[in-house]
Amino acid sequence: AQTVTQSQPEMSVQEAETVTLSCTYDTSESDYYLFWYKQPPSRQMILVIRQEAYKQQNATENRFSVNFQKAAKSFSLKISDSQLGDAAMYFCAYRSGQTSGSRLTFGEGTQLTVNP
Amino acid sequence: GAVVSQHPSWVICKSGTSVKIECRSLDFQATTMFWYRQFPKQSLMLMATSNEGSKATYEQGVEKDKFLINHASLTLSTLTVTSAHPEDSSFYICSALDRVGNTEAFFGQGTRLTVV
Numbered sequence: 586a587q588t589v590t591q592s593q594p595e596m597s598v599q600e601a602e603t604v605t606l607s608c609t610y611d612t613s614e615s616d617y618y619l620f621w622y623k624q625p626p627s628r629q630m631i632l633v634i635r636q637e638a639y640k641q642q643n644a645t646e647n648r649f650s651v652n653f654q655k656a657a658k659s660f661s662l663k664i665s666d667s668q669l670g671d672a673a674m675y676f677c678a679y680r681s682g683q684t685s686g687s688r689l690t691f692g693e694g695t696q697l698t699v700n701p
Numbered sequence: 702g703a704v705v706s707q708h709p710s711w712v713i714c715k716s717g718t719s720v721k722i723e724c725r726s727l728d729f730q731a732t733t734m735f736w737y738r739q740f741p742k743q744s745l746m747l748m749a750t751s752n753e754g755s756k757a758t759y760e761q762g763v764e765k766d767k768f769l770i771n772h773a774s775l776t777l778s779t780l781t782v783t784s785a786h787p788e789d790s791s792f793y794i795c796s797a798l799d800r801v802g803n804t805e806a807f808f809g810q811g812t813r814l815t816v817v
Contacts, residue, residue, distance in 0.1 A: 618804060628739075628792060630808035676744060680806075688735060689796070689806055691744045 587612045589679050591692035598667045599700050605652075606662045606695050608677030616682035619653070619660045620689070625673040633675070636660065638682065664697075672699045703729045705797050707809025714785055714816055722780045722812045724795030730775040731797035735806065736768075739792045748793075751778045785816040 588611045598604035610619070621633040636644045636653050643651050648665045664671055677692040704727040714720050724734055733752050737745040749770050751757045757770035767789075769781040778797075782789055792813050796806040 628811050630794065632805065635805065688747055688750060693744050
């Protein structure tokens with residue numbers, strides 16, 4: 586079974602600074618997807634960024650980028666120019682690409698605080 | 702992006718009564734929907750996977766007679782908490798996989814259930 590681990594229960598960053606959230610995963614599959622979701626106080630799950638395992642290039646979405654290290658099974662999220670609105674719980678998630686309709690496996694989450 | 706509407710957003714019910722939560726995909730067809738439960742400051746815990754036209758697959762430890770799931774159409778899945786007790790109070794979230802793309806899961810807004 587796949588597992589996802591987020592070793593940082595809480596992180597904080599100063600507004601306009603950069604922060605990196607860590608995520609590692611364990612799988613024997615070669616075809617899979619990795620995601621970072623944001624859950625603000627409203628508790629609506631928002632997709633931040635997605636990475637296909639077969640792509641070597643790291644995904645980037647505006648101020649959000651990932652460092653995908655497939656061999657090390659590491660998938661960290663970098664938030665640049667942090668804004669107050671980035672404060673939220675962040676979840677790393679894994680999904681198999683080999684099975685249609687497969688579930689998401691979530692990490693424990695990292696609570697990010699942005700200090701003004 | 703695709704929209705998943707979950708209703709109600711919050712509900713208070715008396716112990717012993719049943720509550721139904723609806724999850725609708727508004728602009729896409731969802732072959733597969735997932736139901737999660739989330740406790741405060743914790744990750745999402747998958748309760749069951751619901752496929753249109755077939756019985757839901759429940760995760761270990763989830764009582765299928767207590768948490769009834771129906772996925773009668775490609776746009777609607779329902780979760781009914783039967784004979785609710787205070788320990789069932791929680792935040793419930795649904796997500797849906799686009800039948801066509803089948804890569805990204807879209808989330809509903811969640812339902813806060815309080816059993817008194």
